[in-house]
Amino acid sequence: MATSMLSSTIVLEVLRNDNYPNWSACIKNYLLAQDLWDIFETTTKPPKLEDDAVEFKAWRKKNAAALHAIQISCGVEIQSQINDISSAKTVWDMLPKLVHQPPSKGASYNPVAEQxxxxxxxxxxxxxxxxxxxxxxxxxIGSSSNNPGRxxxxxxxxxxxxMGYAPLHKALQSGDWNSAKEFLKLQPNSLTAKITTLGKTALHLSVEAGHVHIVEALVEEMSEDDLEVQDNFGNTALLNATSTGQYKMVECMLRKNKKLVSMGRASPNGFHMLPVVWALSNGYIKIARYLYSLTPLEDLIPEKGRSGSTLCSEAIYTRALDIALDLIRRCPRLVLAPDNYSFSPLYALASAKYAFPSGHRLVFWKRWISSCIHIQLANGTTTNEVHLIIQKDVGCQSDAVKTNRLSSVRALLRRPFSKLIKLLDIEHLYEMKLVHEQSRQLLHQMCKEILISDVEGRHKGCVYQAIFRSIKEGVFEFVHDVVKANPDLLWSNDFNSRNIFSYAVLCRQPKIFSLIYGLDVKNNLAYDRDNSGNNILHMAGMPPVSIMLNRIPGAALQMQRELQWFKEVESIVHPKVKDAGNNDDMTSRELFTKNHKDLMKEGEIWMKDTATSCTVVAALILTIMFAAAFTVPGGNNDTGLPIFLNTKLFRLSIISDSLSLFSSASSVLMFLGILTSRYAEEDFFKSLPKKMIIGLSTPFFSIATMMIAFSAGLLLTLHEESWMVIPVISLASIPVTMFVLMQFPLLVDMYISTYGPGIFDRKMEQWL
Structure with missing residues (x-):
């Protein structure tokens, strides 16, 4: 007689009290093969949604997959003890203790009586x-916990x-509908029976196996009530199809019973979630849009639970802003309603850096193209009124079109137009602009709700947390619009009692900090202190977030940017604030020096390494051009004068040689000044960057003039062999081009950082 059942394809036998070593080895190999084992080996805490939404969702997906694999590989008794645990690592650590528990004392076993x-x-x-x-x-029938025989x-x-359902199970897994159909004819009750230890029906198994034709056939045979059968986890077959991205299955079942959209189950957090929420949380946006169109609004209002707010948050996280916008328009109260993560849709939007123009750094020509794209969304609908007409398949033409000359010409014109759109990335820019317009309208709708909210509602709706999250992400539009909608929020503080502008300085967000220039109360805000006694100038002295510094090339420019921040904040505070100490009795300047020692050292190393490399190049050019000045093309006559002295090409060669010589000599001296600098804090602000700009500019000029001198000399010597001269001269542009590609971007960045308009908008207009 069998003592185990084949409830999954992961292990041969489910976990019992006597087979843990073999079972654990098998399940571990499976988890390793599926790239899920790392969540069991990690010693760090799981990521949190508020810290990194993408990393959290990736961990959650891996954890759920590993936990599901363990659950379906356990016996009923063991599984019942781990059902309420949401961490796969915790379950794995518990299992050895569960299967090795000794029998209760006083238990007696009578095999005859048991038989x-x-x-x-x-x-x-x-x-x-x-x-x-x-x-x-x-x-x-009585308790069997103390009776092993029973x-x-x-x-x-x-x-x-x-095991009686094993043939049906096998047929459904393999996609053999004929065998499954024969089994169902012999045992009609099997159509709706729960045929696994997890309470799954034939429809559940077919959905999990991914056989659309079997699902369609089973649904055809089932009644509406049959489709509502749930497994031991509370999942209907529709929920399983939703969670695995089976669009055709979802469509098939909902044609039979539309009430299924209102049948959800509890999430790992314990909150009820509808199918549309499960679809979005797993990233199946197409299915989610279809389910959303069928889900009654009554199921999404805050009074019915957290499904509505979670749906809106998930729609924002998964970039399905059309769903979020439509839902907020229909039920504005969801803006501040808590979701399954104990945040709110407002907080989700504050985290969505991708949704706002400030979250994208476009090159100038892409900014120009983006400004030429105009999008207008119709109110009260998620349908986009503007579309890009792009021919994706020019080859598919009807016979009628082929015979029409005008249509043929249009078809020929579409091909280069389509390629131009792809080359300029216009389609991507359009999608980005569409998202920006949707987020703008979504934020506008949310601000209406913030305006009428009270203090308690703002706390429950994570309004304050949302503001500071948007500052961290650099979402200027969110901070500006939310504070403008409710000016009381200007005085918001985080958990460390830092105000909006202190936190903007700490996160190095210049555009958000520049909002202070459009306020009359900036002096009052600059006086605020946090829990550690730090004022806004102390924030500029604290170490920056690494991701902000990584955008700046070179440690020296990073140090320059830090000094620019400190001096900018210093310029708006009262003189008394500059010398004020914190709880550790440290002034802002002392704190800056302490926290930037390592960066200053790295900047010194970067400057010296760059100067040393460029000095070698400049010295080599200097040597060559000095020798070339006395080795004239064509030689000298009997009087010692150059033969081509009176020709224009000779003069051009000599002048170019001299310019290259002088510029390379200047470059060597400038880099020598960099190598012998004292490298004090203030030197990184202007002195060192200015020397580096001159030092990098002169080699560029020196190389260019050296190539001109070379080309002119070559023309003088081989003026009658133009077929040879022209290709050689053409190659002279290669060194100049290589130097430009390697060093010119750094030179431009350094020039803009030192002499450009700056990162702060001191001309900010009054906005509040």
Whole structure:
């Protein structure tokens, strides 16, 4: 008689009290093969949604997959003890203790009595019509926790019950509808019976196996009520199809029973979630849009739970802003309603850096193209009124079009137009601009709700947390519009009692900090201190967030940017604030020096390495051009004068040689000044960058003039061999081009950082 059942394809036998070593080795190999084992080996805490939404969702998906693999590989008794645990690592650590628990003291076992009782158990598990009662339908016959003999017989009977459905199970897994159909004819009750230990029906198994044709056939045979059967986890077959991205299956089941969209189940956080929410949380946006169109608004209002707010948050996280915008228009109260993560849709939007123009750094020509794209969304609908007409398949033309000359010309014109659109990335820019317009309208709708909210509602709706999250992400539009909608929020503080502008300085967000120039109360805000006694100038002295510094090339320019921040904040505070100490009795300047020692050292190393490399190049050019000045093309006559002295090309060669010589000599001297600098804090602000700009500019000029001198000399010598001269001269542009590609971007960045308009907008207009 069987003692286990094949409830999954992961292990040969489900976990029992006597097979843990073999079971654990098998399941570990499976988890390694599926790239899921790393969540069991990590010693760090799981990521949090508020810190990194992308990393959190990736961890959550891996954790759910690993937990599901363990659950379906455990016996019923063990599984019942781990159902309420949401961490796969915690379950894995618990299992050895669960399977090695000694039997309760005082337990007695009488095999003869148990064999007699077995008949009673089996007889109590038969319907009047002769069909077997499933284990989940049994009435409990005493406690078996202290009687191993009774438990063994129950387990044996359970295994026999499920093994009876093994042929159906196998047929459904393999996609053999003919065999499955024959089995269902012989046992009609199998159509809706729960045929696995997890309470799954034939429809559940077909959905998980991904066989669309079997699902469609089963749905055709089932009633509306049959589709509402749930497994032990509360999942309908529709939920399974939703969670695995099976669009055709979802469509098939909802054509039969539209009430399924209102049948969800509890999430790992314990909150009820509808199918549309599960679809979005798993990233299946197409399915989510279809489910959303069928889901009644009554199921999404805050009074019905957190499905509506979670749906809106997930729509923002997954970039389905059309769903979020439509839902907020229909139910504005969801803006500040808590979601399954104990945040709110407002907080989700504050985290969505991608949704706002400030979250994108475009080159100038892409900014110009983006400004030429105009998008207008119709109010009250998610349908986009503006579309890009792009021919993606020019080859598909009807016979009528082929015979029409005008259509043929249009078809020929579409091909280069389509390629131009792809080359200029216009389609991507359009999608980006569409998202920006949707987010603008979504934020506008949310601000209306913030305006009428009270203090308690703002706390529950994470308004303050959302503001500071948007500052961290650099979402200028969010901070500006939310504070403008409710000016009281200007005085918001985070958990460390830092105000908006202190936190903007700490996160190095210049555009958000520049909002202070459009306020009359900036002096009052600059006086604020946090829990550690730090004022806004102390924030400029604290170490910056690494991701902000990584955008700046070179440690020296990073140090320059830090000094620019410190001096900018210093310029707006009262003189008394400059010398004020914090709780550690440190002034802002002392704090700056302490926190930037390492960066200053790295800047010194970067400057010296760059100067040393460029000095070698400049010295080599200097040597060559000095020698070339006395080795004239064509030689000298009897009087010692150059033969080509009176020609224009000779003069050009000599002048170019001299310019290259002088510029390379200047470059060597400038780099020598950099190498011998004292490298004080203030030197990184102007002195060192200015020397580096001159030092990098002169080699560029020196190389260019050296190539001109070379070309002129070559023309003088081989003026009658133009077929040879022209290709050689053309190659002279290669060194100049290489130097430009390697050093010119750095030179431009350094020039803009030192002499450009700056990162702060001191001309900010009054906005509040």
């Amino acid at each position: 007699g009782n077995a008949l009673n158990i089996l007889s109590n598990n038969v319907h009047e019509d002769g069909s077997m009662i499933a284990p989940y339908q049994k009435v409990e 438990q063994n017989i129950i387990n044996t009977w359970n295994a026999d019950y499920y």
